[in-house]
Amino acid sequence: MLLVNLILILLLGGALVWWAERFGDHWPRQLALAIVIGDLLYLLRGLTFIAPEKFALVPEAINPDSWLLAWSAEWIPRFGIEFSFAMDGLSLILVLLTLVLGAIAIVSSWDEDNPRQGFFQANILWTLAGVIGVFLAMDLFLFFLFWEVMLVPMYLLIAIWGHEGKSYASMKFFIFTQFSGLLMLVAIVLLAIVHHGTTGEYSFSYFDLLDTPLEQNTAHWLMLGFFIAFVVKLPGFPVHTWLPDAHTQAPTAGSVILAGILLKTGAYGLLRFTLPLFPGASLDFAPIAMLLGVAGVIYGAILAFAQSDFKRLVAYSSVSHMGFVLLGIYAWNTLALQGAVMQMVAHGFSTAALFMIAGALQQRLHTRDMDQMGGLWRQMPRMGAVALFFALASLGMPGLGNFTAEFLVLVGLFAVDPWMTAAAALGLITAAIYSLIMMQKAFYGAPDEGRNLQDFGKLEMTAMAVMIIALIHLGLFPQPVFDLVQPVLDSMAVEVAPISQLQVAP
Amino acid sequence: MLQAIWLIPLFPFVSSVLLMVTAGRMPRTMVALLGAGSVGLSALVVLGAGLEFMRAPEPFTLTLWHWMQVDGFNPEFAFYFDQLTLVMMSVITGVGFLIHLYSTEFMQDDRDYSRYFAYMNMFVAAMLILVMADNLLLLFLGWEGVGVCSYLLVGFWYEDPANGAASRKAFVVTRVGDAAMALGLFLLFTELGTLTIQPMLEAANQTWASGDTLAALAALLLLGGAVGKSAQLPLHTWLPDAMAGPTPVSALIHAATMVTAGVYLIARTHGLFLLAPDVLLLVALVGLITLLLAAFTALNQHDIKRILAYSTISQIGYMFLALGVGAWSAGIFHLMTHAFFKALLFLAAGAIIHCLHHEHDIFKMGGLRKKLPVVFWSFMIGAAALAALPFTAGFFSKDQILLSAFELHAPIAGIGPWLWAGGLLGALLTAIYSFRLVFIVFFGAAQTEPDKQPGWRMAGPLSLLCVLSIIGGWFVLPLSSVFPAADGHHVSGLVEGISIGVPLLGVAFAWLIYYRRSLPVTGITESDSGVALRGYWYRGWDFDRLYDSLLVNPFVAVSSALKSEWVDAIYHSVVRFCQALHRGLSQSQTGKMRWYATSMVFGLIALITLLGWVY
């Protein structure tokens, strides 16, 4: 029930926040922040009731007790559709990330005077609810429902409170995700039908569908349906083009959520659904997926360098970083998969922070064009230092989470394909190029003395400090995350080969 | 005391964090105390630990915590302590402390005083982690850490975009090497199953025979990292530009410590390099070529710091040469003496710049012998050590290197004397350019008047470094247990004599050309080809231009060509197709009822025809 409450609190909270609009603009944001933090505390409190040894338990499909938390109820029994939620280590990490970044997103738009505050905050809460639903749903139909639920409020966030090109960007975002989502729906329905064909029962339950025997050809097509949906969200090259527009045009909070959380649903989907449901087909597909990953890493980095729009640069850096996730997932061994999960978390923090800085800059300078910035360090040393930290995180500074992630991904990948690794390692160099050029253009150089700018305030610095500490923690003490995720990787139907068994190509 | 070595990097780290968090709100004296004091404390701990260690020299590992533990990949956050570590730590904290002390005066008037010390302390912490790391991943952490600090300090005066460009260049060029090194780590881990240095070297010994391809590849990749950090060919171009930073930074990072990290890396993993003799020879050749190229370039520079920068590249070339010929101890020995005398030279140069209104051009100096006596004597001693004049620190280390090179026979027989001859030519050039500097800056007519004298915080470190530059050669480094034993030198007295004599010859040349101006060289230097050649050398053999046209410009071109998002064009064409379809169909909606009726008739006809067809 905790899992359902987690979502309900956000959904109903959203309505409440919308209603609270009538009492003034500061009410909705305070209320929204309180709701998200309350949700987080509620989850943490719930976790204390779970026996500690359960965290090391391998979650098995047939045994709900082996999951950290599970809950289900009938919905449409005729088609075997259930309200089925379950949480294991992977979902837990991502839900925590969602709630923390959700709170940060609300803080990030604290000083912006968005019209219709209540509806704005409500949309944020609803998006969070959808995302958490995606991370917890164990019924494919329900999963798809949440997949769509998180899309609509996000679309509204961009379309209503976005910047100058918002209608184009929001439409593009919507069409890309919607279209790919439809492919997934088709794949889900077909999978259920195939399952019906073999067992005579309709079921959309993840656990039932796991062992559906599939012909190779069918499996390939269905896998593609899921893969495309997830890789669009990830986003992987070459279906990434919605992302720069959406990120650039979204309001700050939208960008933070989009980059920090929404992209992770794609990676989560790949890990949770594509690989376990279609292990054989995914293995066949792995080389292509990895190629896409490498292409994303390099392409994103090159394009990031070319941008003069601060947000666009960060957006392309996301493409580059999420390429590592794709690589890690399809490199298909424990190290790389752990790296991919770590990258999801670390990238969530680093990119969210960079978008927050971008938003703060836009709010103060009314431009995102870095050619019109420069010398901001003098006027806003705190913001400069924070930006520097996250730029370094983004370029893969050892000791921070992103490095841990990228290193593990690449170590894992090296055992599979050294050449691909060498190509991806170019991403390390290009990441340095774009991150540093960003610092140079925005914060270094001669200051424009005429500007009178407000540095980061206490609230913003608190949010930043949370993310800084998180990244350092992930960089120096990443073990808790690994321990949480390890049972999940063990449970996946895919044969996750330990690194020692892999043959290195000469 | 030995169990407390984790304090050594912690002091500067904590100080750095404190300085960052207070963000300039701390009073200056406090900043200075914290900045220099933390490094001093570390130096004291190093001293204590070193004394205790030397009583019972047994290498040991201090594990702080498990860093990560994933499927056999379990690097720890652990420090390894042996004689090599001790030497490196002593240099870093000792020279580092002197330079910090010097900085407290040098940077006095800078508005970002505390930011400077925050970066500097962070650098010291990272550098200490680099040399203390027990595994390559932790070493890589320190490695990147010093790279970042170098970036921050080169671009310290951020308001000038040129400094930003220099710092970015420094970071990105070394990053190229770092990427290679990272690949090396992947290869080593995949093949050997661990990154902890000592077990890894043992595993390498057992897994690979000498000359194994994979061992060579691994060594080559590590070498890639080393040449990047140590500014050797082909990744040396960043160091001269890195002189944009404050001079003490150049002394600490770009002369004494960070740039020698590559040397340290190769020395630390020498077991691996011994398995790859070809790569080892490559190390020697890289060192030799670099030292010659850099020496020629140094001969033609005007900027005092650039001369020293090229000289640093050249001297690190000597260290690589030493490593390449298997003279490990000699390489580290030279690393240490070089740290002394090059730090001395940089600090002295810094003092000149400080006292001469930030003047960098040596031809605008001159006659400073009387005006700045302390600086003059410091510089003189430093230059002597650099030129390896007998009985200075540089003499002993360089002599060892050259003799070891002379004796090299493998893997190509008879290559030793050639390496020796190359090194000797380098030594000659070194002597010439260092005394060119001395004669032009300190002798002759005065060009610019100094407006102040260095205070005690600058003079003190200078004097101490002077002493070290002279007596440093008499130190006996306790490295025999770390490296495979080298036999004593059995070269003839003639070779020995030539090695000693060449630097003196160089000084004589410099004296004749730049002081007495009695050697008729203008005929050569002012001829057309002479001018062209000097220009070529002045531009550092045009490496920058080569890389610009080979890498930088294509990258920029590609990125700006891709900026329009060609991938998006595919989606846009789908959109345009839909729009065209939409326009066509909506144009058919004329609103004329008669047209609708007609189209219904068309449909009817089509339908009936279809039915007729089917049935």
Next chain:
Amino acid sequence: MEGVVIPLNHVLIVAALLFITGLAGLMFRRNVIFILMALEVMLNSAGLAFVAAGTAWAEADGQVIFMLILAVAAAEVSVGLGLVLQIQRRFKTLDMDAARRLQG
């Protein structure tokens, strides 16, 4: 009336001819009144076909449907003529092409 032998086909062809004529009129006339007339012709021809078929099978259903068609025609004409008046009022013409707000 036994023995009357009008082949059903012929009646249907007549109905088709009438229908086609009405259709052609519908397509080429622009005057609303004529369009309505054409519609009447077409409805009428459909009724003819129904009645003919009904008598051919000796069933009353054909005529029932004809009556229903009559009802439809009556309703349609009354509304249609109301529209004619409106068109005349709004566009000052009976030209059907003037009323083209449905244009996409």
Next chain:
Amino acid sequence: MELVLFYISSAVALFATIFALTRTNAAHALIYLIVSLLAVAVIFFLLGAPFAAALEIVIYAGAIMVLFVFVIMMLNLGEEGEERERQRMHPAVWIGPSLLSAILLIEMILMLSQLDDRHTGALITAKQVGLTLFGPYVLAVEIASMLLLAGLVGAYHVGRRFRLSEPDNSSPSSTEGDS
């Protein structure tokens, strides 16, 4: 005999229709249309459907056409209207539709020619029609009555003068319907 009569009345119906639809004067056209309807009524009679024939005359030729007459009278189409109609009748306007219609006709005839041979002529009396109408088709009758009611209301509504949409053309008081 009946056959000849059938062909004659068919020809009359066809030509009357063609004339009706090609006139420029609405009143003339209406007369032709009535002729056409009468001819069809004759055909009904010949087919053995006297009740339908009667309805055709009474309702079609009588009631519905009267509606047309009223409207034409109300519109008061003048000479210039006729002139305009004449101008619109040039070949470019009607050749296309005629060709299209011809194609459709050919297709229809082709389809009809595939029907098996069957003759009309069974006499269906009004009683039979009435029994069927209020027997199996009673629901249809109800619906038809609803339709007529809707037509009535619709005609009233549509035929009204709208004040809001045509403020310059209608006086505030004249909102009552015309039909």
